[in-house]
Amino acid sequence: QLQASGGGLVQAGGSLRVSCAASGGTFASLTMAWFRQPPGKEREFVAVLSCCGGRTVYVDSVKGRFTISRDNAKNTVYLQMNSLKPEDTAVYFCAARRSPVYSSSPYYTYTGQGKYDYWGQETQVTVSS
Numbered sequence: 404q405l406q407a408s409g410g411g412l413v414q415a416g417g418s419l420r421v422s423c424a425a426s427g428g429t430f431a432s433l434t435m436a437w438f439r440q441p442p443g444k445e446r447e448f449v450a451v452l453s454c455c456g457g458r459t460v461y462v463d464s465v466k467g468r469f470t471i472s473r474d475n476a477k478n479t480v481y482l483q484m485n486s487l488k489p490e491d492t493a494v495y496f497c498a499a500r501r502s503p504v505y506s507s508s509p510y511y512t513y514t515g516q517g518k519y520d521y522w523g524q525e526t527q528v529t530v531s532s
Contacts, residue, residue, distance in 0.1 A: 404415065404425070404426045404427050404449070404501060404521075404523075405423050405424070405449070405497050405498070405521055405522065405523025405531050406423065406424050406425075406426075406523055406524060407422065407423045407495065407496065407497050407523045407524055407525060407526040408421065408422050408423075408424075408526055409421040409422045409530070410494075410495060410526030410527045410528045410529075411527075411528070412460060412529045413487055413529070413530055413531070414487075414530070414531050414532050415487060415488055415489055415530055415531065416486060416487065417487050417530075418483070418484060418485045418486075418487065419482070419484050419487060419528060420481055420483045420484065421480055421482045421484070421495055421526050421528065422439075422480070422481050422482075422483065423435070423437075423479065423480045423481075423482075423497030423523050424477070424478055424479045425478045425479070425480075425499065426453065426478065427438075430473075430475055430478040431454060431475040432454050432455065432501065433454055433499040433500065433501060433502055433521075434451060434452070434453045434499065434502060434504055434513070435451070435452050435454075435460070435471070435473060435480040435497065435498070435499050436449075436450065436451040436452070436471075436497070436498045436499070436500075436513070436519060437449040437450050437451075437480075437482045437495060437496070437497055437498070438495070438496045438497075438498060438516065439473060439491075439493035439494065439495045439496065439528075440492070440494050440496070440525075440530075441490070441491050441492060441493040441514045442492065444493075445493060446496070446516060447462065448462055448513075448514035448515075449461070449462055449465060449469065449495070450465065450469060450471040450482065451471070451504055451513050451514075452472065452473055452480065452503035453496050453503045453505075454503050455503045456503060456505075458504045458505070458506060458508075459471060460502075460504065460513065462475065462514075464490075465484075465491075468484065468486045468487075469482060469483065469484050469485070470477075470482070470483040470485075471483075477494045480497060482495070484487060484528070484531075487528075487530045488530060489530050489531070490530075491528060491530050491532045492528060492529050492530050493528060494525035494527050494528075495525060495526050495527075495528055496523060496524075496525050497520065497522075497523040498516075498519035498522050498523070499519060499520060500518060500519045500520045500521070501520055501523040502529050517519075
């Protein structure tokens with residue numbers, strides 16, 4: 404089970420950190436990801452942090468601004484969001500899967516919603532201009 408939290412309202416240029424706590428499994432062996440769904444748009448991949456070696460990948464639009472990290476002792480994954488823009492406004496979801504992301508893994512193998520086994524509840528992030 405995944406539980407996201409930490410969303411809120413922030414001004415453009417500000418920062419926010421969302422968290423996702425996992426229960427009922429071996430968290431360290433899970434690959435964790437964040438997705439988001441802007442108003443009126445499809446859900447999209449944001450970032451992934453693989454288990455077992457820690458490969459990290461970001462969608463181009465958040466590179467250099469967002470950081471995904473995990474604390475295996477707390478069974479929690481984080482998404483630190485800096486320099487937020489109004490276009491970052493969305494409901495954010497955390498997701499998990501049991502398989503790693505390898506350095507050779509094609510992009511589509513870890514960016515599609517169907518590639519994940521578990522989903523958490525959303526948390527709303529609103530960035531005002």
